[in-house]
Amino acid sequence: MNFRLYTFVLIGSFFLKAYAATTEAPVTPALPAIAAKAYILLDAKSGRVLAEQNADERLEPASLTKIMTAYITFQELAQGKLQLDDMVPISLKAAKLEGSRMFAEPGSSVAIENLLKGMIVASGNDASIALAERIAGEEAAFAEIMNQNAHRLGMTNTHYVNSMGLPNPGHYASARDMATISRALITEFPEFYKWHSLKEFTYNKIKQPNRNRLLWTDPTVDGVKTGHTEGAGYCLVTSAVRNDMRLISVVMGTKSDQVRASTNAELLNYGFKYFETRPIYKANEKLADAHVWKGSESLVPAGLKQDFYVTFPQGQYDTLTASMEVGNKSVAPVHAGDKLGEVKITQNNEIIARQDLVALESVEKGGIFKRLLDEVAMMIKN
DSSP: OOEEEEEEEEOSSSOEEOOOOOSOOOOOOOOOOOOSSEEEEEETTTOOEEEEESTTOOBOOGGGGHHHHHHHHHHHHHTTSOOTTOEEEOOHHHHTOSSOOOOOOTTOEEEHHHHHHHHHTSOOHHHHHHHHHHHHSSHHHHHHHHHHHHHHTTOTTOBOSSSSOOOOTTOBBOHHHHHHHHHHHHHHOHHHHGGGGOSEEEETTEEEEOSOTHHHHOTTEEEEEEEEETTTEEEEEEEEEETTEEEEEEEEEESSHHHHHHHHHHHHHHHHHHEEEEEEEOTTOOOEEEEEETBSSSEEEEEOSSOEEEEEETTOGGGEEEEEEEESOEESOBOTTOEEEEEEEEETTEEEEEEEEEESSOBOBOOHHHHHHHHHHHHHHO
């Protein structure tokens, strides 16, 4: 595909003008050593990774598994397949499961909302099984749904065999994938994600605290999930918002509850101190016109499907350059959402963000005379 190339340097959030950087950008300090088998830190809006180590290594996720169980349950609620007050019977398997529990009695029925809180706050394995059985009939079928969602989200180093994270050789995940599912959970279901900030939950007259220590020590933290088994060590996915910037940090395989909290705090503090995120373009706003051959219209407005956020080192906004490549070989019909080019943000000649430029409207085929004229014009142009 041939492209028209436009290059700009960013000065305002949505305005572009020529600019020449005359000073060398300051160097961002290196992150101190993190005592974990694997970790990752990323911005939730832009998706940019700010720090990582062994982020694609397949590790035992323990109860971080329950992030996906919550995600699927939120899907069911959003689609109207479940209601928060639906009552779910507690099977003997769910009630007698080993590990952390919300202490639901076998044979009793528990509302979906309470099961979610019991799973998210108390990390209840019994709640996880009950939700899996309610949604898929049995846990093996639910695990397949989990894997389907993992594949759709691009979680290439994750495979589930159960809903709660009990050890199994075929049950594994990477730090990057845990950040991916957490980002999807937060972005797609903010109305349900709020439960991840609850500090405690009481059920059956038993009060249990949230095991995420940072909820108690850092008011900017609002989730996400802890995990622990002997094999996995102590794991934690944390998210926090400061100055309208949301970061997600993941640590896996630390040696203690205290260390998983302190290492997450280190990651978050590093990200917020040395980086910033700004909106560059809004979704569905025209950024350019793309030529269309053989169409009822000769031009189609092009823009972005999603708001375009960029994360970069603090104070270096004026060093960012935006370039836009617009294809000129599109042939009708063109459908809204079709890719027409790409927008790239570069810094010091390195691409730090990119997003597809798409058609904002559809263009149908033109009349036979228009199609013939454009056929000749295309032959001459080529």
